[in-house]
Amino acid sequence: MTQDPLAFQVFNEIGIIEHLSRTMFTGVLPSGMTVAQFTVLNHFIRLGHHERSPADLARAFQITRPTMTSTLTRMARAGLVDIRTDPADGRAKLVSVTPKGEAMRARCIAAIGPLVPLIDTAVSGAELAALLPALQKMRAALDALRDPPIRDA
Amino acid sequence: MTQDPLAFQVFNEIGIIEHLSRTMFTGVLPSGMTVAQFTVLNHFIRLGHHERSPADLARAFQITRPTMTSTLTRMARAGLVDIRTDPADGRAKLVSVTPKGEAMRARCIAAIGPLVPLIDTAVSGAELAALLPALQKMRAALDALRDPPIRDA
DNA sequence: TGTTGATAGTTAGATATCAAACTATATAGC
DNA sequence: GCTATATAGTTTGATATCTAACTATCAACA
Secondary structure, eight states: OOOSOHHHHHHHHHHHHHHHHHHHHHHHSOTTOOHHHHHHHHHHHHHTOSOBOHHHHHHHHTOOHHHHHHHHHHHHHTTSEEEEEOTTOTTOEEEEEOHHHHHHHHHHHHHHTTHHHHHHHHSOHHHHHHHHHHHHHHHHHHHHHSSSOOOOO | OOOSOHHHHHHHHHHHHHHHHHHHHHHHSOTTOOHHHHHHHHHHHHHTOSOBOHHHHHHHHTOOHHHHHHHHHHHHHTTSEEEEEOTTOTTOEEEEEOHHHHHHHHHHHHHHTTHHHHHHHHSOHHHHHHHHHHHHHHHHHHHHHSSSOOOOO
16 A cells, blocks of 8 residues: 555645646636636736747646647637737747637636635645645756756746 | 635646656656556556456546546557456446556556656655645545545445 | 436547657758 | 758647446336
């Protein structure tokens, strides 16, 4: 039962929590919305970005470019983002959030809000506060483990 | 930047760590193997189970039955598991790991082994030890948040 | 015994994700 | 200027995952 290295036990718990929280979030998001798409919308608005290239976004989220192409294509089809070719670089494109995308992000935030008190009943603020710095440190350490250190976007 | 509720920041870090660790694991697994399939093999062998129904497995991993059907179908096709109809229940099936499946599990364990010292350079054992109980508690609390409390298989 | 509701498994269709391979454009070096 | 390498984006084909809907079987109960 506990024959696993400590690290694997930790990763296992993290995997389960990730799965539970993702399911919880997805369940309350507006129909058709996904965590991945919300994350893109949220990234722009939280950081005040206007335009970003798909490659920038892929790096920021640590996903591959093909994955980003896929998600952005769907988001553009749904009218949540605009994509134009970068006038300064023929290879690149520039993505921006449409008003519809901003409205969708607001709807998602509103939908997620009620989860906070629910989570508070399950996990105390003190526990979360204690966990956060340890997780941040671990994330940074694992991040640095990968071959080419990548800077955030 | 830090306008998110504490819980969301924690979930965000957990999501990133999950992604990094999954990528790391998948990268060293034998070609064609996935974390999901390894998890099934490991579940049987670690717990000493002989036969389990797909529904049992789905419950144990907190995934839906269709997902389990999909993964088991591929595993059976690859010769890693055997699936037979349950003689005692016409609806159910019984899954067992084949010798080939056991060998594959051993190969995966061997492949994952070298990751341990690598991870140790990034995260100290003390940090992991401190994290584990907090994560276990959080996982249990989130688990209990879901509607019908489900007991482990 | 026969109907009703619960459970098991599957199929269909969707999204996110990856690796591999490909095209197009930029940049560096000679 | 030209070639070689690097970077951006896409396409293809695979897996895992979900929800919705469907079939089959079991179990409970009137």
